[in-house]
Amino acid sequence: MSAAAESSRTANISSRSRLRLPVFYGFLLPIVFLTLLAGVGIGSTHISWPTILRVVEFKILPQAWTASVHITKADEVIVWLIRIPRVIVAFFVGAGLAAAGVLLQALFRNPLAEPGLVGAGEGGVLGGVISFVTGWSATSVLSLPMMAMLGALLALFLVYAMSTRGGVTPVATLLLAGVATSSLLAAVASLLLSLNIVNWQIAQEILFWMMGGLDARTWTHVWLCAPFIVLGIAASLVQTRDLDLLQLGEETAAAFGVDVESSKRMLTLTAAILTGAAVAVAGLIGFVGLLVPHGVRLILGPSNRALVPASALTGGAFLVLCDLLARTIHPPTEIRLGIVTAICGGPLFIYLLLRQYRGVANP
Amino acid sequence: MTALIGPNGSGKSTLLRLFAGLWRPDDGEMLLDGRAIHSLPRREMARRVAFVPQEAQIDFAFTVAEILAMGRYAHRGRFSPQAEADRAAINSAAAHCDITHLIDRAINTLSGGERQRVLIARSLVVEPEFVLLDEPTANLDVHHALDVLQLCESLSRQGKTVVIATHDFNLVTRYVTRLILLQGGLLIAEGAQEEVLGPQTVQEVFHVEAEVIPTKTGHPVYVFHQRTR
Numbered sequence: 001m002s003a004a005a006e007s008s009r010t011a012n013i014s015s016r017s018r019l020r021l022p023v024f025y026g027f028l029l030p031i032v033f034l035t036l037l038a039g040v041g042i043g044s045t046h047i048s049w050p051t052i053l054r055v056v057e058f059k060i061l062p063q064a065w066t067a068s069v070h071i072t073k074a075d076e077v078i079v080w081l082i083r084i085p086r087v088i089v090a091f092f093v094g095a096g097l098a099a100a101g102v103l104l105q106a107l108f109r110n111p112l113a114e115p116g117l118v119g120a121g122e123g124g125v126l127g128g129v130i131s132f133v134t135g136w137s138a139t140s141v142l143s144l145p146m147m148a149m150l151g152a153l154l155a156l157f158l159v160y161a162m163s164t165r166g167g168v169t170p171v172a173t174l175l176l177a178g179v180a181t182s183s184l185l186a187a188v189a190s191l192l193l194s195l196n197i198v199n200w201q202i203a204q205e206i207l208f209w210m211m212g213g214l215d216a217r218t219w220t221h222v223w224l225c226a227p228f229i230v231l232g233i234a235a236s237l238v239q240t241r242d243l244d245l246l247q248l249g250e251e252t253a254a255a256f257g258v259d260v261e262s263s264k265r266m267l268t269l270t271a272a273i274l275t276g277a278a279v280a281v282a283g284l285i286g287f288v289g290l291l292v293p294h295g296v297r298l299i300l301g302p303s304n305r306a307l308v309p310a311s312a313l314t315g316g317a318f319l320v321l322c323d324l325l326a327r328t329i330h331p332p333t334e335i336r337l338g339i340v341t342a343i344c345g346g347p348l349f350i351y352l353l354l355r356q357y358r359g360v361a362n363p
Numbered sequence: 364m365t366a367l368i369g370p371n372g373s374g375k376s377t378l379l380r381l382f383a384g385l386w387r388p389d390d391g392e393m394l395l396d397g398r399a400i401h402s403l404p405r406r407e408m409a410r411r412v413a414f415v416p417q418e419a420q421i422d423f424a425f426t427v428a429e430i431l432a433m434g435r436y437a438h439r440g441r442f443s444p445q446a447e448a449d450r451a452a453i454n455s456a457a458a459h460c461d462i463t464h465l466i467d468r469a470i471n472t473l474s475g476g477e478r479q480r481v482l483i484a485r486s487l488v489v490e491p492e493f494v495l496l497d498e499p500t501a502n503l504d505v506h507h508a509l510d511v512l513q514l515c516e517s518l519s520r521q522g523k524t525v526v527i528a529t530h531d532f533n534l535v536t537r538y539v540t541r542l543i544l545l546q547g548g549l550l551i552a553e554g555a556q557e558e559v560l561g562p563q564t565v566q567e568v569f570h571v572e573a574e575v576i577p578t579k580t581g582h583p584v585y586v587f588h589q590r591t592r
Binding site: 257258 | 380383385405408409410412413414416421422423424425426429430433434436437439441442469489
């Protein structure tokens with residue numbers, strides 16, 4: 001009897017410690033909205049809100065209605081061609097990386113898995129670099145995201161094959177395989193950079209990819225990444241029950257009816273689409289896929305049906321915020337976006353790693 | 364209820380996985396209703412045969428309710444929401460295994476006995492014909508081990524075919540009606556306890572000296588002595 005009372009007491013505690021979905025979204029949606037507004041409204045050049053609103057009106061309403069709206073060319077360029085596309089790209093890249101993180105953590109059954117860590121990021125970078133030096137990117141804009149996704153996919157297959165035996169991925173092997181593959185791919189990208197140093201424009205693009213960032217993103221970049229990331233997130237949402245079961249182990253998943261091999265292939269492909277599309281427009285930005293799913297999991301619990309959409313939205317807002325910090329913290333210079341995400345994510349990564357090793361040491 | 368018994372490495376777990384269709388036989392065929400198990404669709408097998416893996420650490424803080432809901436994977440279409448039948452199966456399995464009060468707890472905060480009952484409940488959620496359990500009592504103290512075995516017995520009284528793989532035959536003999544003794548991947552004997560587990564057989568298969576002591580339940584227990592060389 002007392003044991004039952006004890007259990008029901010802790011039951012209350014544990015269910016209370018998780019936030020209900022409507023409450024979570026009640027907080028998150030306003031935060032997302034405010035973050036997007038801040039991203040557009042704040043910048044090195046001060047532009048008043050009424051001006052921003054006028055530019056947006058002028059751009060999205062039919063011309064006949066906006067004939068009387070007066071805006072300067074400079075305001076129009078800054079708001080419509082610089083800030084808004086940059087914020088939208090940041091949002092989609094953050095959403096894509098966070099969703100990819102959720103998938104990879106379930107696939108590797110390891111909370112440390114993250115696009116940048118398991119080779120997918122560098123694979124995407126190398127794919128993008130190849131598309132540039134071969135000149136394919138000049139023949140078709142789509143070749144860039146396509147090559148980035150292909151690169152991410154091949155890198156993921158390679159790391160998975162190296163690190164996983166019989167459905168089990170030891171942390172050490174995962175990290176080693178991820179680091180080794182990433183270094184190798186980065187070296188190849190650097191080699192291509194060295195070989196193309198004569199062509200400054202290409203070299204600059206390659207450098208951009210290798211460092212990651214959201215400078216000078218245009219509407220073209222929005223259209224290059226948004227459809228793929230929306231597709232990837234939709235595909236992830238369809239697979240959330242497979243993810244839950246895979247997270248408990250491949251054998252359990254198979255016993256309850258998951259076609260493990262085909263499910264893993266679909267997940268790998270989806271993660272590659274998300275990572276590739278993000279890398280294609282922003283280069284490699286680390287730790288978003290680690291930090292965001294981990295934080296959301298603490299609040300909502302590990303169930304992937306809630307985790308995937310919540311992480312995507314949170315990841316979008318998070319990256320918009322990081323980018324805002326990166327470009328306003330020390331004006332007029334911009335700090336690289338990857339530095340901001342690494343400062344947020346690095347300590348968490350170290351904490352998780354230490355905890356896992358303590359777990360191994362005294363189970 | 365049937366028990367697969369044998370020393371470590373005798374093939375109990377392998378046989379159980381072949382029954383569940385998780386592994387494909389290198390040679391020969393496993394048949395269910397005259398059809399080869401590995402050729403049956405994964406989802407169909409999962410609806411008929413529930414497999415309770417050997418107690419594994421679950422690192423993610425899923426609630427018991429979420430763990431149980433996973434048992435309905437093969438019953439629900441990819442896009443269909445949880446139906447009344449799913450909820451009914453979950454509730455009745457939870458009630459049967461006496462874990463209703465744990466339903467909101469995180470699985471990684473439960474004791475070993477509670478966790479094993481949750482995993483058995485998840486196999487009931489499937490509403491299967493067969494329940495296969497791999498070493499269900501391996502990490503439990505005697506009290507909780509008997510608890511789990513009683514639960515298994517109650518499933519078999521419900522008309523399900525229950526098969527457990529274990530090396531601890533002292534514990535299971537009073538609950539099972541049929542024993543299958545394996546050694547080195549071969550079937551050594553099959554039948555009731557007295558036919559299968561004679562002292563001579565136990566000595567040969569487990570490499571120990573066995574003393575057979577009668578008890579009040581009618582099922583003798585075995586006391587083991589290291590064989591003198």
